[in-house]
Amino acid sequence: MKIKKLIANNIKEGKQKVIDEFGDDAVILSNRTIIDPKTSKELVEIVAAVDDTEQKKPSFEKIILPRANPNLEKGQDRFLEATNRIFDEIADLSNKVGLINEQIKFKFLNTYPDELIFFHQNLIQNEFSDDTALNVISEIYHHYPGNDRSSIEEHFKTIITRQIKFQGHLNKDAKQNIVIFIGPAGSGKTMSLVKMATIAKLAFNSDIAIISTDTYKVSGLEQLQTYASVAAIPFAKAEDLEELKSVLTHEFNRDIIFIDTIGKSINDEENLVYIKDLVRFSGANHIYLCLPANLTKNNYHLYIKKYSPISPTGLIATKCDETRSLGQLYEALKSENIPLSYFSTGQIIPENFERANPDYFVKLLLKS
């Protein structure tokens, strides 16, 4: 396979250069915007390839089975030779399938309108996987005729709304709400609590109280206590389940009670059991799992699985301002059952806190 990098003024001109250089069978492997260091002008760098070789034999060592051996019986020898040939052929086929797969993928991409190719690029920059990015643009292309950027984003929003649940929000209700924040150490539980409590007090005009069960760190307790006293919100601490029970009984008249929990490693199984007991004991009807927005897809799956016995009712994606892309969060959420409830987008209380909805998520997902 011959591979070459080409520079062009725009993608259209680039595609033409690829065809001129390699002919119609060429495939575009990647394209990206670059800045010409001399003129500071935006250019497009395209990596294209054409298959100009006879299919080669697979290169890996044929060590799966021993080669013909003079000490073996004649029948055994022939059997080993035949088996080796079969392995060779399988390896050869697997190489060819891999190559065809790549070619189909990139040829396929090449046939989309430019706006969709740009959108694909945008998804990749935002850490969507190759497969997801291709599926998204393919669905947009096949189901919706509009190819201008705003209609593409509109259709992208439709896809996201189908795949992800935007639920679990806290509203002003007639009944009492008990809201508890769980998650690993430093994931933004206390900060999210403070923001939600402020919103509930100011926007809902609700009668609220804060309870901290995080008596492990003195500084953590003091920080929350100071905030509560400045904001004139009743505050109590509960060191164990008994104390929590008695505080809750005392505060049974409040509209909303916010409960902070201790953050520890997810490998601390004992702590997870304790948090589960706290949640059950508190009777919380809003259980928010706080996870930072910069996790990888695999880590999201890991954390969500670890906390699933506690049955969180919604996810708060915290520290959205500290990451360039949220593609991994999207990748994880589309195969998880947990609804997305809020985004925490900075340290300003309570401004940097948003109800999760498809419009805002699309904005975050395409920010890179």
Ligand SMILES: Nc1nc2c(ncn2[C@@H]2O[C@H](COP(=O)(O)OP(=O)(O)OP(=O)(O)O)[C@@H](O)[C@H]2O)c(=O)[nH]1
């Ligand atoms: N930039 C940014 N910082 C945040 C955000 N949310 C929380 N933080 C910061 O992250 C740090 C940890 O936040 P906390 O709210 O204390 O996290 P926690 O989960 O309560 O931590 P532990 O109680 O120690 O488990 C603090 O410095 C917060 O100010 C956010 O959305 N953006």
Ligand SMILES: [Mg+2]
């Ligand atoms: Mg905390």
